[in-house]
Amino acid sequence: MNKSADYYDLDEFKSFRIDTFSPMHCALDVLGEGSRQKSFAIIWLKDGNGTHDLDLKRHYYDGSVMFVLAPGQIHKLNQFSESEGYVVRFSPAVFQHEQDFMNHVLDTCLFDSNTSCPVIQLDENSKAIFDNLFKQLHEEFLIQDINASEIICSYLKIVISQINRIKRKKSSDQVPINDASYKLFRALKIAIEKNYKEEHSVQFYADLLNVQPRALNAATRKYAERSTGELIQERLLLEAQRILFHEDKRVKEICYELGFDDPAYFTRFFKKHTGLAPQFYKEQVEVAI
Template sequence: MLREFSYKQFGNIEFSKEATEETALASIAEHIKILFIPRKATIQVDFQEFTMETDTLLFINPQVIIKPCETVNGQLIYFNRDFYCIEIHDQEVACDGILYSNVFEIPFIKLDEIQSGNIQSIIQEINTEMTNDDSSTEEMLRILLKVIILKSTRIWKQQHQLSENSQHADVQFLRKFSKLVEQNFKTHHTVADYAEMLFITPKNLSKKIGLISKRTPNDIIKERIILESKRLLAHTKMTVKEIAFILNYEDDAYFIRFFTKYAGLSPMSFRKQF
């Protein structure tokens, strides 16, 4: 189902291998998404396959490529920036909040039985509200969407031991680093680059990132570059030389060695595989 309010769009579809055609996903590729995935379901996210141990939420920005594998009764909520993002100023529930702008990990939110029941109740309210047609429908849908993001942000912080008020600054720092990497990975490749943007030393940057991730800032930056390389190889017809140039590698031979080292196979082998 899709509801449109002028330029604002909000919709939801069943997410399953049988019900979700690739053409349907392609039609909402530029939308921001929230995916409810039942326990034991299997999905593919950016070339990796995952099987859910629990009912799970996944927050997906437009760059992420998803595909149902063995998924039944999943729910996919999608919306454009006009519907939600441009009116939100609270950093934690914005479209560039830690759930959406997260270079540390794929932001799966594992839900226990009570949390899953709460989220499914909100999704059911959304489904019911989608059939209404009065002046309050748009705002009700926006409120329900925000509640899901708020509850999920709270769960994420609890799962990462960052839920105390005293740790608010740490969460905002991680969010800022994540956002900087997402905005600059094509042109800035070193830890020193990001430490300078954040006005701290590379050593302190590594220490702060260690609060949440076992990977170093250098690993995170390099993995983001590799992920973008994979997306371009799999979903465009650009040459390896063109991809290297876009990612600010003037020497395409160096880029090929870099990709092969981190991805485990050459760019052309990866393209053939996917």
């Protein structure tokens, strides 16, 4: 795949990188503390405790935990006690075949910032499994020997599959993967992620997926307890919040970037959902977190 080069901005390490945490080396600089995530990322802290702010929401952790991040997310890690662990960052280009990226990243919704588990707790058995996998990944990354890229990709797919397995086990109601409405829900989430800046209407997504709007709403209410329109609005709002918090752009610029035609309408939309006008949002949030 070659679609990732510009969007994911990974020139400094191309398509894959893995770094370690240790008492002597804290990889917060690698994470880009308080910054906007430029790649997909998996963070594993073997122990310790602290907070991790994800998209301006604070999450507490204790023990062995895993975090998964998507491009564009704002995050800040604060360790109350230092931990060993790993930070994996990758772009879609690490997968040799686009279908592998679809199967392991997009289609699983694991990295979906709206529906993913913010903190994935690991038991002792899972710690042992991931310890071996991450060690192998790190060794291959450092060696860069022949066929290293294929081996790295294989280990990465296993890591992602193991995280998905834990996520499914911890879910209170197991999602029927082969259920038609769940497949439709996942397809809609992917479609929104690809098109939300240009397309805001439910009808567009219904036409794209060859279903009626009521079928989309039935799927989203079943698996997200929200309407399709609300999912689209939430994605737009999340991106607006991210841009306002991290970038120095005028409200008018953000309005047009997100596909709104009228800055006044965008301001009303933002204030309706946050209680704050866009120009005051960053100041208020910085005080709160």
